[in-house]
Amino acid sequence: MTAMRTQQELDDRYGRARSAGRRRWTWILGGAVVLALIGYFGWNTYTQAAQSVDIDVTGFDLSDAPHSVTVDFQLTLARGSAVSCVVEAQDEEHGIVGWKVVSYPADDAHSRTFSERVATTAAATTGLVPSCWIP
Structure with a gap:
């Protein structure tokens, strides 16, 4: 009858030593990978936020209906950035009756x-700015 061997006895017999140095390097490598991923996602989030444009339509004027609509809006974006926007006029069924960039x-x-x-090509009921971007 063979006696049961412990894991340590088997590791010693077949030369499978669990060295503290190997575990340390595994943790260091794992930590470096985690830090690199955090840095990548942090930088990606920052660059996307720096390139974003916040649009607030503050009003529109239909006094020249049905020929045009005047849209008033405010943009919030990174200082020193040029910006382009689409400005639209829509009718009561949300069809686009005029637009420009x-x-x-x-x-x-x-x-x-x-x-x-x-x-506008027809009577508009609203004016809006659906998108802006930093070229």
């Missing part, structure tokens, strides 16, 4: 206010 040069202000007139 406008571009503004770089400015040191963090928030900027604009007013754009959009010619």
